[in-house]
Amino acid sequence: MKRLLLLMLFLCTGEVLYAQSTGTITGLVQDEVGNPLPYASVILEGTSYGAATGEAGDYQFTAPAGNYTLVVSEVGFASFQKRISIKTGQVNQLPVVVLKEAQEVLGEFTVRGQRSEYKVDKASGSLRLNTPLIEAPQNIQVITAQSLEDQQIMDMADGVLRNVSGATRLEHWGNLYARVNMRGSRVAAFRNGMNVTSNWGPLTEDMSFVENIEFVKGPAGFMMSNGNPSGIYNVVTKKPTGQTKGSVNLTLGSFDLYRGALDLDGRLSKDGKLLYRLNVMGQSQNSFQNYTFQNRYSIAPVLSYQLDDKTKLTLEYAYQHVKMSNVGSAYVFSTEGYGIYDQSFTIAEPGLDPTKIDDHSIMANLQHDINDHWKVTGQLAYFNYSQEGSSMWLNGIEGTNLQRYASIWDALNESAYGQVYLNGEVKTGGINHRVLAGLDMGTKEYLADWSQSHQLDTEEIPFDLENPSYGYPANGLPKFDRSMSLKQRANTSVILQSYSGFYAQDELGFFDNSLRLTLAGRYTYVSQNSYGTTVEDSKITPRIGLSYTVDNQTAVYALYDQAFVPQSGVLKNGNPAKPITGNNMELGLKRDFFDGKWSTGLSIYRIFKDNELVSDPENPTAPYSLQMQTRTQGIEFDARGELAPGLVLTANYAYTDSEITEDERAGEFSQVGQPVAGFAKHLANGWLSYSLQNGSLKGFGISAGFTFQGDRTTWNWPGDGQMALPDYFKLDGGLSWENNNLIIRANVFNVLNKYLYSGSAYATYYYYQAEAPRNARLSVGFKF
Structure with a gap:
């Protein structure tokens, strides 16, 4: 534990000089009628600094201080450019960016945002917290769909828990359901913010329709009406993005x-x-x-x-x-x-x-x-x-x-x-x-x-x-009565x-x-x-x-x-x-x-x-x-x-x-x-x-x-x-x-x-x- 604490202290100290020479950019991207545009690409021209917008059209990223051209683009919309200045140690809140629909039909192409596909800054809306994860006073871990895909995880009982600390399944229950233990007791199972826990359920969700899985460590009063104090996991299902x-x-x-x-x-x-x-x-x-x-x-x-x-x-x-x-x-x-x-x-x-x-x-x-x-x-x-x-x-x-x-x-x-x-x-x-x-x-x-x-x-x-010996048990096979x-x-x-x-x-x-x-x-x-x-x-x-x-x-x-x-x-x-x-x-x-x-x-x-x-x-x-x-x-x-x-x-x-x-x-x-x-x-x-x-x-x-x-x-x-x-x-x-x-x-x-x-x-x-x-x-x- 001492080595772990010293490592964390070293990492934090080593980043201080870097943090002192950077600033943060935040803002929103919308269409002409005010709808948020999720997954729009927001990037500083000529650099690798940028992000993709979230479901609410919001974005946030950090970059070295200096003057840049901000480029915002989205499939089916005309791109937007603006000169900005990033100041050391400051959070720069930019005005709302409004993208207009493109007048010409473009050929199909793939846009990949500069955001990390393995780490998110905000929990889903179903977790209710309108707070960046780094500011939340609780241990909350989010497993993204890209992580699940890379590890070829097929359902909730198939390797998900390797991605979060302290979570175990000591019994397999035939993969019928994922009984997850964490912090000394069973955690509650949620789907899109609903507490679906039962004695023998819910059925393990297939990862084909899962976007993220959010683990909240400890009691989660903002989510749970009743349950063990060990925490919850919340399965967030895939939603439309607006992109074809x-x-x-x-x-x-x-x-x-x-x-x-x-x-x-x-x-x-x-x-x-x-x-x-x-x-x-x-x-x-x-x-x-x-x-x-x-x-x-x-x-x-x-x-x-x-x-x-x-x-x-x-x-x-x-x-x-x-x-x-x-x-x-x-x-x-x-x-x-x-x-x-x-x-x-x-x-x-x-x-x-x-x-x-x-x-x-x-x-x-x-x-x-x-x-x-x-x-x-x-x-x-x-x-x-x-x-x-x-x-x-x-x-x-x-x-x-x-x-x-x-x-x-x-x-x-x-x-x-x-x-x-x-x-x-x-x-x-x-x-x-x-x-x-x-x-x-x-x-x-x-x-x-x-x-x-x-x-x-x-x-x-x-x-x-x-x-x-299989196939012929001494007392024969059961015939259960399901007439009622x-x-x-x-x-x-x-x-x-x-x-x-x-x-x-x-x-x-x-x-x-x-x-x-x-x-x-x-x-x-x-x-x-x-x-x-x-x-x-x-x-x-x-x-x-x-x-x-x-x-x-x-x-x-x-x-x-x-x-x-x-x-x-x-x-x-x-x-x-x-x-x-x-x-x-x-x-x-x-x-x-x-x-x-x-x-x-x-x-x-x-x-x-x-x-x-x-x-x-x-x-x-x-x-x-x-x-x-x-x-x-x-x-x-x-x-x-x-x-x-x-x-x-x-x-x-x-x-x-x-x-x-x-x-x-x-x-x-x-x-x-x-x-x-x-x-x-x-x-x-x-x-x-x-x-x-x-x-x-x-x-x-x-x-x-x-x-x-x-x-x-x-x-x-x-x-x-x-x-x-x-x-x-x-x-x-x-x-x-x-x-x-x-x-x-x-x-x-x-x-x-x-x-x-x-x-x-x-x-x-x-x-x-x-x-x-x-x-x-x-x-x-x-x-x-």
């Missing part, structure tokens, strides 16, 4: 991977008011384990319409279909330890019917600019997830003899959300106010039928782990939740906004019924943040934030269980380098969680619970972006220490001082790529990346004499070549062909899931 363009991508890979994706983007009206985006994907893939597979396809159309010069309506629909093998078939069981059998070993039964999933979502977003300083946004969404299939586990194990059973797992997950929030900026005297206020409402219903099960093997004829509707069969296996919350925040800026004080609070009311037990609760959670801009590329911050999670249960004294409360205290340093194209962040945090429920070990069947408190603390470092033209580095490290600090389980049963299950104490990731910018090999690139997890804990504490999980190391790499239209990419994963797995010791046995041995993907993409 498209791409097609074909991928082949190991284990019979065949995948195709199409992305179309353009205008449906000549005036540019009606825009569309369409993403379509189809994929089939077997596994390194026999009899396991996952086939998917998705369709995601989006329409946006500029109702007038201040109001825009966006409608989007996403449909994902999955057909996959039994969810539990990836598990391996053993009484000897982890990794006992070959990676290809499976307990899957080929005769079991596949699991089928249909996932629908509909969203409507209305944005209205009240004036130049105030904006109101309203969102409505409906999600419907239906599943018909089965899962698999064991009824007993003795030596190498396993008794498997399959149980029905049909499920329905319905949810609806509504949000209205206001962003504004105003000055009172010498104080600048960035105001955020919002109302959130949501309802969630999860129904499941787990009531039917079928024993596949018998004590007389078990499944022999040493000499497995799922709602009739679910009976008491129902989870209902409704919530409403109001949030208000004022970020007060002092001394020309270099010092910012955030004062905020959220009131949340939650009513939920979990398996027949109803609980209602409400709470006010405060948020206080302080951020200071040292120079235009450096900021430090401090944060205190709270979260709470209602829970069902009765305490030993007969009182209802209190909600889980979480308090987060955090200090951080943020630093941009190389004209803002490479960002670094260092944060130190401590989270306390109170009132978590546990069973009484002296009376485990008792109808009451005991409580405990946990403390999670750690250090996180993130770096991402371009070090130089063509040289891209994403690197992160997290040290996480999570343990039980108070426990009502007394005496020999007390777990005080024991680690909390489900995280890795040391987690490091890196991804480095370089592509040649000139010469006969221009466009050729090479990349390599690694993931390391040290001192891993499992979902359950190992018993006396049982093994913990070993350390984890994975190495990946790839080659690529591209020009303006064509890109060819080949990546190899698990280059060292290591036997990788995650799992847990449980009762008298171990269970684990292996990861794929060395494998490869080859993709060919064309942009038009």
Whole structure:
């Protein structure tokens, strides 16, 4: 840690002289009717300094002091030029640039902005913060679509987490959904600002329709009505850009991977008011384990319409279909330890019917600019997830003899959300106010039928782990009864939740906004019924943040934030269980380098969680619970972006220490001082790529990346004499070549062909899931 802190201090000190000789340029680009022009190119003529405008038409970049010609261009518009002067240490706010539509039809060509495609300066509008990320008093990391494409990441459960510090998935769940753990507990899953988290969901989003993924570390009162204090991730889907363009991508890979994706983007009206985006994907893939597979396809159309010069309506629909093998078939069981059998070993039964999933979502977003300083946004969404299939586990194990059973797992997950929030900026005297206020409402219903099960093997004829036999289980295959509707069969296996919350925040800026004080609070009311037990609760959670801009590329911050999670249960004294409360205290340093194209962040945090429920070990069947408190603390470092033209580095490290600090389980049963299950104490990731910018090999690139997890804990504490999980190391790499239209990419994963797995010791046995041995993907993409 000392070396890391010294390195950060050295880097920051080394950049001071550079920062003293530069200035910052900011402004807006619009068309003649006042619509923002996203992705317009803004560049200083004859230099590499510049940026591409964001969704709101805004831009910001840093350049050496001096006199320049500013050139602004966009496809279909006449370019704009203006002489400007950049002054040392100053922020130069330029007047709004208005581009006129070109009178001549131009030939098709590709414009690539000078902005980094791996680092963004502002979060999406769905994160609600009208603040540059470097000024936000919180650790927020954004993974861009270009990073996902370079690493050939296909869905939310496929390598995304290597791009952010401290995030893990210790169980794979058949890639059904991405349960992400961070800072000692599960983080909430959001899509376009909607909290879509459920006990077994949401379905992993396919990356074909994903623009960015935003990770917010710690409580996020401006987003969450209720949830763990560890944080959230927000999947931002692709929207129309106003440019007429498209791409097609074909991928082949190991284990019979065949995948195709199409992305179309353009205008449906000549005036540019009606825009569309369409993403379509189809994929089939077997596994390194026999009899396991996952086939998917998705369709995601989006329409946006500029109702007038201040109001825009966006409608989007996403449909994902999955057909996959039994969810539990990836598990391996053993009484000897982890990794006992070959990676290809499976307990899957080929005769079991596949699991089928249909996932629908509909969203409507209305944005209205009240004036130049105030904006109101309203969102409505409906999600419907239906599943018909089965899962698999064991009824007993003795030596190498396993008794498997399959149980029905049909499920329905319905949810609806509504949000209205206001962003504004105003000055009172010498104080600048960035105001955020919002109302959130949501309802969630999860129904499941787990009531039917079928024993596949018998004590007389078990499944022999040493000499497995497939296709003819001793007790035959199950025939589940689905004659009644799922709602009739679910009976008491129902989870209902409704919530409403109001949030208000004022970020007060002092001394020309270099010092910012955030004062905020959220009131949340939650009513939920979990398996027949109803609980209602409400709470006010405060948020206080302080951020200071040292120079235009450096900021430090401090944060205190709270979260709470209602829970069902009765305490030993007969009182209802209190909600889980979480308090987060955090200090951080943020630093941009190389004209803002490479960002670094260092944060130190401590989270306390109170009132978590546990069973009484002296009376485990008792109808009451005991409580405990946990403390999670750690250090996180993130770096991402371009070090130089063509040289891209994403690197992160997290040290996480999570343990039980108070426990009502007394005496020999007390777990005080024991680690909390489900995280890795040391987690490091890196991804480095370089592509040649000139010469006969221009466009050729090479990349390599690694993931390391040290001192891993499992979902359950190992018993006396049982093994913990070993350390984890994975190495990946790839080659690529591209020009303006064509890109060819080949990546190899698990280059060292290591036997990788995650799992847990449980009762008298171990269970684990292996990861794929060395494998490869080859993709060919064309942009038009």
